[in-house]
Amino acid sequence: MSATNMRFRLAITCIILEVILIILFGLFVQYNEDTDAKHWHEKINNKTSNAENDFYYRYPSFQDVHVMIFIGFGFLMTFLQRYGFSSVGFNFLIAAFALQWATLMQGFLHGLHHGKIEIGVESMINxxxxxxxxxxxxxxxLGKTSPVQLLVMALIEVTLFATCDNDAVLLTSKHKNGSVYHSDVFAMIGTIFLWMFWPSFNSAITAHGDDQHRTAMNTYYSLASCTLATFAMSALVNNEGKLDMVHIQNAALAGGVAVGTAGEMMLTPFGSMIVGxxxxxxSVLGFKYLTPLLESKLKIQDTCGVHNLHGMPGVLGAIVGAITASFASKQVYGEGLKDVFPDVYDNSLTASDQGLRQAxxxxxxxxxxxxxxxxxxxLLKIPIYGAPPDTICFEDSIYWEVPGEEGGHEELADVRTEEAEKLNG
Amino acid sequence: MSATNMRFRLAITCIILEVILIILFGLFVQYNEDTDAKHWHEKINNKTSNAENDFYYRYPSFQDVHVMIFIGFGFLMTFLQRYGFSSVGFNFLIAAFALQWATLMQGFLHGLHHGKIEIGVESMINxxxxxxxxxxxxxxxLGKTSPVQLLVMALIEVTLFATCDNDAVLLTSKHKNGSVYHSDVFAMIGTIFLWMFWPSFNSAITAHGDDQHRTAMNTYYSLASCTLATFAMSALVNNEGKLDMVHIQNAALAGGVAVGTAGEMMLTPFGSMIVGxxxxxxSVLGFKYLTPLLESKLKIQDTCGVHNLHGMPGVLGAIVGAITASFASKQVYGEGLKDVFPDVYDNSLTASDQGLRQAxxxxxxxxxxxxxxxxxxxLLKIPIYGAPPDTICFEDSIYWEVPGEEGGHEELADVRTEEAEKLNG
Amino acid sequence: MSATNMRFRLAITCIILEVILIILFGLFVQYNEDTDAKHWHEKINNKTSNAENDFYYRYPSFQDVHVMIFIGFGFLMTFLQRYGFSSVGFNFLIAAFALQWATLMQGFLHGLHHGKIEIGVESMINxxxxxxxxxxxxxxxLGKTSPVQLLVMALIEVTLFATCDNDAVLLTSKHKNGSVYHSDVFAMIGTIFLWMFWPSFNSAITAHGDDQHRTAMNTYYSLASCTLATFAMSALVNNEGKLDMVHIQNAALAGGVAVGTAGEMMLTPFGSMIVGxxxxxxSVLGFKYLTPLLESKLKIQDTCGVHNLHGMPGVLGAIVGAITASFASKQVYGEGLKDVFPDVYDNSLTASDQGLRQAxxxxxxxxxxxxxxxxxxxLLKIPIYGAPPDTICFEDSIYWEVPGEEGGHEELADVRTEEAEKLNG
Structure with a gap:
């Protein structure tokens, strides 16, 4: 088992990464206007209310997104009975690292202010x-990788994804759902939280006012419509008319993904429901017919990060976004056009060019x-990360102290069991 | 099993319902002032801040209510070991349909604007x-009905309930709690989320400012007081002084239900605690003595939707509301009387008439x-819905692909198990 | 078993406590300006927007804290298989009592207004x-105490803690984590909710505007950094490099605890990450080496409420707070100094005196x-509370009706099982 012994590899990787993060934060990161005591109070004195602090516009949405990341993604994968610690635990580790690294990468790529990255609730959401x-x-x-490997993966992907915008996230966000069989009610906690808070996800960083409001509402109706379509299709593609939980969980997100781009636009609830x-x-058809084909013919497995099918709702969403954008006009949006399509508003782009750009x-x-x-x-195939061999994957006990293995911790439980036996027997 | 085969029945029902919804949304639904880009920006130009968009007043409460609907109600019923998929899954389907249909029904009944239903966060909460x-x-x-039957039930009930106001919901909202034995910690996830977010539920659509604030606070104290009363009574009605989890879960909601009407009024925390x-x-007494009586003597079972007992806290709440209303005065409410009792404020009703009207x-x-x-x-007794016969109800496998039945999905799990056995054995 | 029969003891204790609470609320508690209809509308007429009602500044944070109390703490302890009812249920009872008693105690000790305690969302958070x-x-x-004993404990502790401020809560809030072995994914629901909402916890009652925003952000980065440190140390202190779930759960909170005092200050994300x-x-070192030492040498067990180790991150936080405070200046904070250090702002204290005061x-x-x-x-050792003898502790059936014991409730389940057996066999 020494190949998977994480003692020094994990400790050193975590410490080096965190020390680098701390140094870079010390050099480059500072409070933005809304989080800096001096600057905010200068603004307040110029007759701005505290209610205008971005915290009150975005913090509830931030916490919804936070629940999606840590509960939603964490619990989606608890269906593996002997891998619950790793599912929730490694999700936790990776996310805690990735959000710090993302703050830096997004700051570097999306604009420094006098050489500094200015942060607040919006950068936290991003x-x-x-x-x-x-x-x-x-x-x-999941199940075939060591925590060190996962950290390296996070390091590379955050660096790459920081250059893409929100759409990119949504584009591939269907990936995980098809990859696992959710045999367990635990996994549904994850699913339902993702579904419920998807309106917050889509609206969290849109412009204040009508934009946030409209985006959340469009997403709400798209998700609802999508859920009915999914139950319909799931029954239809099965000979006995039985529902497949994997399909239901696809529905959960596909409707939210598909209005990820156009949700902020004047898509209307009507349009959102059609898209959903x-x-x-x-999503259901792809899952039923395309995935097995790709796996059997092209040997593209779920371990591959760019599985085409899972991006389908995202691609649909991008197309819908491009079409909706090309119909944008001052007649429909009024002054609100400035928030949604600033380039169309100031005539530096026509609406159809805007649509083309989105495509x-x-x-x-x-x-x-x-x-x-x-x-x-x-990069992940380099054999230095202590990944488990194929013969012993999906097993918590490789990386975790599991109850029953060690003397110290279960004393309490032992006492309880013994006493309970006395009581009952 | 062909009687319960849902393949075409469920698919066609879902598709027809969703197509009707989409057409009606296309014909009748439009953005309200707060979600329409043009209209909101016209308002903004007239010196309204984005902070005044109803989104910021109500979206956090909306998401709390959303969690109550999808997690609270969904998980309350996961206590049935072989019916978890159906509990969470059908709850999901029915809710996704009902919220769209309710948008239309409430729009038609509560006032069209130039022939259109205008929607935003408040209509989403409703x-x-x-x-x-x-x-x-x-x-x-639950357990004795097919998903098609449940959709038809939702169709009828939403149509009927749309004519009632918020109180009607609260009035019967105790129904489900007594109907099941919650043997499982999963069910407590549902309960606790319902209990925690009940202050948001009661305050979500009250007037801005002091009304929302006061309603949330009154509900908070009513729930707390009610919880102590319930533990007391639950111990008292049991010969061995043992607590019954069903009672505890009654407490969870009874205190919130009972201030559903009066919570917005100047009931005071003192009054709220007495009501709670x-x-x-x-609630505990009714559960212990009235329910068994109704079931044995009058053959009124939990399958009946109008079980009297469960409305008791709602009836109490309506009475408290009527009494509290009849004491309303400008002396106590000041200008705030306009928000709570507009008819009393402009002298078109006396306070006691207001109380009478509530009664x-x-x-x-x-x-x-x-x-x-x-x-x-x-309507649900018409035998066309593919309901399960009494001999095979409460079984996920009637309507769902369950792990262990099909070849495709559990391959992953099989591999894991085999490898784990090698590892451990 | 009559020694643990709660029938009259629990009923009478709950009723007496609640009646006393109701009387004291009737005598002393009234709505504050933001929850009183008359007073708020007088303020509104003086050109204040409803958006300035404290409800909108603090209610989302309140609900996050509420989830921490009822879901976070409640589910942290569900790892005990036969003690889930008691864990969640007693947590529920104690919390419902304590929040009412705390309203009174904090009102009496932190200032009456003309002999009255004025309450609103801020007092609810407190x-x-x-x-x-x-x-x-x-x-x-947990597991060794009766519900009556727990209520008495809550009564005493709330009375004592009401005199301390927020720091005191944080100081000892590490206590529970080390005391149990979390063998279960259920317990992780508690942990992750605590970790996610800790930024809301720390920022819930800081000043409006930049203070709330900055505190939430500092906590967010401290928690993230702390999580990496914990995974590193947990692997390092184990011979096989295996992670210990108890350590991971320590990390969850230690980073939040440690910026509990300084999080509102201009600590910077850089400083927060170092502290985290x-x-x-x-926390991991203390858990690994100090706890076993204290337990074996000094016989200080987890049943003792002042275990030194668990306060370590709190002590660290207090020290960091004292140091950061002593560097506060108008140059860094501008007019914002008034919110964070009012005494330094109006020159009645120097910054270093402020730091000393914190120490x-x-x-x-x-x-x-x-x-x-x-x-x-x-006080808890007085033998009048119906505590379980050591031989039968950690057992739900002492205080609860558990499925399988009583005839009435499991009929439904029996029917289901029988029918399922027919169906499957």
Whole structure:
């Protein structure tokens, strides 16, 4: 078992990563205007109310996203009976690292202010978003990777994903769902929290006011419509008309993914429900017919990070976004056009050019996802991470102290059991 | 098993319902002022801050209510070991349908604007409320009904409940709790989330400012007081002084139900605690002595949707509301009287008439609940829904692919188990 | 078993306590300006927006804290297989009592307004905080105490803790974590909710605007850094490099505890990450080496309420707070100094005196915790509470009706099982 002994490898990796993070934060990170005592109070004195602090606009959404990352993703994978510690525990470790690294990468790539990264609740949400995209890959490789390998994966993926925007996260966010069989009610805790808070996810960093409000509402109706489509299709593709829990969980997200781009636009609840319905249909059909084909013919397994099917609702969403964008006009949006399409508002782009740009961005994102996946896969195959051999994967006891193994901890439980036996017997 | 084969029945029902919903949304539904880009920005230009968008007043409460609907109600019923998929899954399907249908029904009945239903976060909360009332009935018939039957039930009940207000939901919301034995910690996840977020439930659509604040606080203290009363009574009615988890879960909601009407009024925490205490006492006593009597003598079982006992805290709440209303005055409420009792404020009603009106509304609500229950029960007995025969109810495998039945999905698990056996053996 | 029969003891204790609470609320408690209809509307008429009602600043944070108290603490202790009802159920009872009693105690001690305690969302958060400190002790004595004993414990501790501020809660809030072996994924629900919402916990009652925003963000980064440190140390202190779930759960809170005092200050994310890292290292080392030593040599067991180790991150936090405070200046904080250090702002204290004061407050808090613990322990040893004998502790069936014991409730389950057997066999 010494090949998987993490004692020094994990300790040193964690310590080095955290020390680097701390040094870089010390050099580059500072409070933004809304979190800095001096600057905020200068603003307050100029007749801004505390209610205008971005904290009150975004913190509830941030905490919803936070629950999606740590409970939603963490518990989705607890269905593996002997791998619950690793599912929740490694999700926890990876996410805690990724959100710090994402703060830096996004700060470097999306603009420094006088050489500094200025942070607040919006950057925290963006860091959580980026973390989410890593956790999707985590789901695909769960059980066959060591925590060190997962940290390296997070390091690479955050660096790559920081260059993409929110769409990129959503594009691939279906990945994990198909990869596992959710045999357990525990996993449903994860699913339902993801489904419920997806409106917060989509609206968390849109513009204040009508944009946040509209995005949350469009997502709400898309998810509802998608859920009915999924139950319909799940029954339809099964000979006995039995529902498949994996399909139901696809529905959970497909409707949210598919309005990830267009949800902020004047898509209307009507449009959102059509998109959600299509997303549900595509997702179930893809799952039933496309996935087995890809796996058997092309040997593309779930361990591969760029599985085409799982991006389908995301691709649908990008197309819907491009079409909806190309119909944007001042007549429909009024002054609100400035928040949603600033370039169309100030006439530096026509609406159809805006739509075209969104379509191109889809192609770029898909290309980057492919390249990034190949690169990550290549780097992770270097045999230095203490990954478990194929014969002993999906087993908590490789990396964790599990009750019953060690003397110290279960004394309490032993006492209880003995006493209970006396009582009952 | 062909009688319960859902393949075409469920698929067609879902598709038809969703297509009807989409068409009606296309014809009748539009963004309200707070979600429409053009209209909101016209308002903003007239010196309104984005912080005044209703999203920021109500979205956190909406998400709390959303958690109550999907986690609270969903997990309350996971105590049935072989029915977890159906409990959470059907709750999910019914709720996703009901919230869309409720948006339409409430829009039609509560006022069109130039022939259109205008929607935003407040209508989303109302749709969730209406969904909650359906899920209560769902709890009573769980295990003996097909998903098609449940969808039809939701269709009828939403149509009926849309005509009632918030109180009606609360009035019967105790129904499900007594109907099941919660043998499982899973069910407690549902209970505790319901209990915690009940202050959000009661305050979600009250007027901005002091009304929301006061309602949440009154509910908080009523629930706390009620919890102590329930533990006291639960110990007292048991010969050995043992607590009954079903009582504890009654307490969870009875205190919230009982201030559902009066919580917005100047009831004071003192008054709320008295009401909560009484609700706890009534609820446990009713559960212990009235329910068995009704079941054995009158053959009124939990499958019946209008079980009298469960409405007791709601009836108490309506009475408390009527009394508290009849003492309302400008002296106590100041200008705030306009928000709570607009008719008393502008002298078109006296306070005692207001109280009388609340009492009459209680009688009307009770009558409608009875009629609605009878109608729903009658329609659901038509044998076209693929309901399970009495001999094979409460079994996930009738409607779901369950692990161990099909070849495809558990391969992963099999591999894991085999490898784990090698490792351990 | 009559010694543990709770029938009259629990009923009478609950009823007397609740009646006293109701009387005291009737005499002393009234709505504050933000919850009183008349007073708030007078304020509104003076050009204050409803958005300025404290409800909108603090209610989302309150609900996060509420989830920590009822789900976080409640589920942390569900790892005991036959003690799940008691863990969640007694947590529920104690918390419901403690939050009411805390409202009174904090009102009496922190200032009456014309002889009245004025309450609103901020006092609700403070009541929940105080409740949290009681639940920590609850964790240490779980399984060996009767519900009456727990209520008396809550009564004493709330009275003592009401005199301390927020720091005191945080100081000892590590207590419970080390006391149990979390063998179960259920317990992780508790842990993860505590970890996620700790930023809300620390920021819930800080000043509006930048203070709340900054505190939440500092806590977020401290927790993330601390998590990496903990995984590193947990692997390092184990011969086989295996992770210990108890350590991971320490990390969950240690980083939040350690910035409990300084999180509101201009500590910077950089400083927060250093503090979080140290907290993680100290916590794991203390757990590995100090706890066994204290238990074996000094016979200080987990049943003792003042276990030194668990306060370590709190002590670290107090020291960091004192140091950070002593560097506070108008240059760094601008006008924001008034919110964080009002005495330094108006020159009635120097920054270093402020730091010294914080250090002294640490010593006072530690002293009170010790005295309070001794007093509580002494009072709880009086043999009148129906505590279980050592031979039958950790058993739900002492205090609860458990499925399988009574005829009435499991009929439904029996039917289901029989029918399922017919179906399957």
């Amino acid at each position: 860091a959580d978003f980026c973390t989410g995209s890593v956790l999707i890959s985590f789901g695909a490789v 319905f299509l997303a549900g249909v595509i 191109i961005s889809l192609a770029v994102t898909l290309g980057m996802a492919l390249l990034g996946g190949l690169l990550t896969g290549f | 749709a969730d409320f209406c969904t909650g009332s359906v899920l209560i009935s769902f709890g009573a018939v 205490f009484l609700a706890g006492v009534i 009459i509304s209680l009688a009307v609500t009770l009558g409608m609940a009875l009629l609605g229950g009878l109608l729903t029960g009658f | 009541a929940d905080f105080c409740t949290g400190s009681v639940l920590i002790s609850f964790g240490a004595v 890292f140290l907290a993680g290292v100290i 002294i407050s640490l010593a006072v808090t530690l002293g009170m915790a010790l005295l309070g613990g001794l007093l509580t322990g002494f």
